[in-house]
Amino acid sequence: MKGTHLTKILLSILISLVLFAVPSNIFMNHVTIEVKAEPEVDWLELARTAWNYFQPGVGLSSRGLNYASISWHYLTDWDLGCYVSALVDADILGLVPREGPMGMDDRIRRVLNFLATRPLHPSGVPYGFYNADTGEPGTSGPSNPSDAGRLLIALYRLKMHRPDFGNYIDFVVERNGFKSFAVSVPNNGFYSYYYAHGYYLWGIQTKQVADALGLLRTIRSRGMVDAYGVKLPFVEINMEPILHSIFELELPEEYFYWANLTLQAQINRYKATGKPTAFTEGGHTAPAYYIYEWIVDIYTGGTFTVWHPRIGSVSITPVVYTKAAIGMHAIWDNNYTLMLVNYVMKTKTPNGFYEGVDENGNMIYLMTDKTNSIIINAARYALAKAKPLTISAPGPIYIYPGESTRINIYINHSLSLPVRINFGSPFQGLNVSAEPTMGTTPLNVTLSLQVANNTRPGTYTLTMKAESVLVSPAKTNLTIIVKEPGYTLKIKALDACGDSAPNVTILLGNLRGVTSREGTVTFSHVNGTYMLSAMLGDIPVSEPQIVTVSSDTQISLKLKIYKVLINAKTVKETPAENIIIKAYAGNQYLSTARTNSSGMAILKNIPPGNITINAYTSDGKIELGTWSITVRGDVDVIDPEIVVPEIGKIEA
Secondary structure, three states, rough: OOOHHHHHHHHHHHHHOOOOHHHHHHHHOOOOOOOOOOOOHHHHHHHHHHHHHHHHHOOOOOOOEEEOOOOOOOEEEHHHHHHHHHHHEEEEEEOOOOOOOOOHHHHHHHHHHHHOOOOOOOOOOOOOOEEEEOEEEEEOOEEHHHHHHHHHHHHHHHHHHHHHHHHHHHHHHOOOOOOHHHOOOOOOOOOHHHHHHHHHOOOOOOHHHHHHHHHHHHHHHOOOOEEEEEEEEEEEHHHHHHHHHHHHHOOHHHHHHHHHHHHHHHHHHHHHHOOOOOOOOOEOOOOOOOOEEEEEEEOOOOEEEEOOOEEOOOOOOOEEEHHHHHHHHHHHHHHHHHHHHHHHHHHOOEEEOOEEEEEOOOOOOOOOOHHHHHHHHHHHHHOOOOOEEEEEEEOOOEEEEOOOOEEEEEEEOOOOOOEEEEOOOOOOOEEEEEOOOOOEEOEEEEEEEEEEEOOOEEEEEEEEEEEEOOOOOEEEEEEEEEOOOEEEEEEEOOOOOOOOOOOOOOEEEEEEEEEOOOOOOEEEOOOOEEEEEEEOOOOOOOEEEEEEEEOOEEEEEEOOOOOEEEEEEEEEOOOOOOOOOEEEEOOOEEEEOOOOOOOEEEEEOOEEEEEEEEEEOOOOOOOOEEEEEEEEOOOOOOOOOEEOOOOHHHHO
């Protein structure tokens, strides 16, 4: 915000009047910085918090104009530009509704109405600052090239974002005489490079604007200074104009070369001193109340200095400004910038973010529009450059006419983002629905597909899209194969006695089914020749056979499954009544029976082979004995005689 020094001096006077309200115990001793592994930054949450500053009764007047700070109810054109730019990004992020009081449209109209009617300086340009509550000038002096250029950038962004307001925006730009400042644009570094773009975007061309825009062409001839081992050009450098430029302008690659060097110089200072470094400009609660933290200071010739436009160098502990920490992380997203974000997170409040935390850990209890607007810009930038959404879906989906199916789809992103699910036009005969149709990543979606009876068999494509206003959408094509309907094959499984055989696995080619209590299993959509076999658990109970299905068919399948009659006696040759008998084939459980008053029990579902019989007391708690029997395939029933100990003696 270089060039508005008088405004900031007035701001500092007003800040001094409210210092008595800050408790003395808020200032902390030096803190040790720890870099911890943290989850991804929730950019939407940061933006929502910062947007809370721009609510009526907080940092916004009833006229819809922003306060430069909660304690100073005035605004410069730089401040207004910050708000307009934040308003554009808040709309992109979905933080503000379009309609209603203080909705997007209402806020735009209030700003443009102010610009269309506000009193102007006798020279035909805006005043230096205005009362945000009344809209009247707060000073007798005019504005300046930096504030005008910054507002022009924001108004251009608004026009590109909302062309329906284009004519009104054109009018207020012409009315406010901004072009008069174009002949006074300096050429002293990254600040002037940034706000000169405001004039350029609106077609205002002067030699001064062209010279400022030529910074990257001439920067190597300006001389170099050493900043903790990094050679930086001798021009005004701090993070404020760099953040604004990256977030709001289309920049050449060379700009990022110098921005990266600026970051490296700050990292090197941190490594050398242990002091977190994110130099920019901002408000302060101590004299001089507003400071510039120069990475390269062309006024004193030094590096990493703290400066005030009226005083010069000041002895104030450098501040890690919240906007710089969060803005730098949006751009570079590395361990150092994450450390900075963690360092300033205590500035977060329900009404926005405080200015920052100084190098000794002391909070700067001042809340401004400039800090909170840059955080919103940073969130939009971080989300816009994030990777696109991803959709994980199954391969070909097979379905028959007249049937339905459900599949699970997984939508994800490295950040937690709101998404909406959409589909292209489905093919005729397909009904598709999703649950849910919107949510936040990571999101599991259940897709329900139903195909009409008259749908022709074939291969179809259904396009599914996951969309978010914040990142690139993801699209996938689901392949749906509608198969020939085929025929129905109903199999009745019978044991060796001709009774129903339940819980038998029937294998039909690569199809598998399990018989019901009635011994039946139905295979749908079959057509052709198949190998048919049956298993009781892991034990084959039929010989493989070939079946051909060319119409709806019912067959009976007789299995090698037998009933075993148990005759249980005690050692005294009396019937062993109410004994629990269990049968196993190896570790595979087969069936259970209980002896009657004659000591008889029938074990069902017994395959041929070696079978283990276990006997238990009536409550199943005490094992009475174990016997082995052999069931042969050439008989239906065997009649083993099992002699068990006398139960009375065991229980005694």
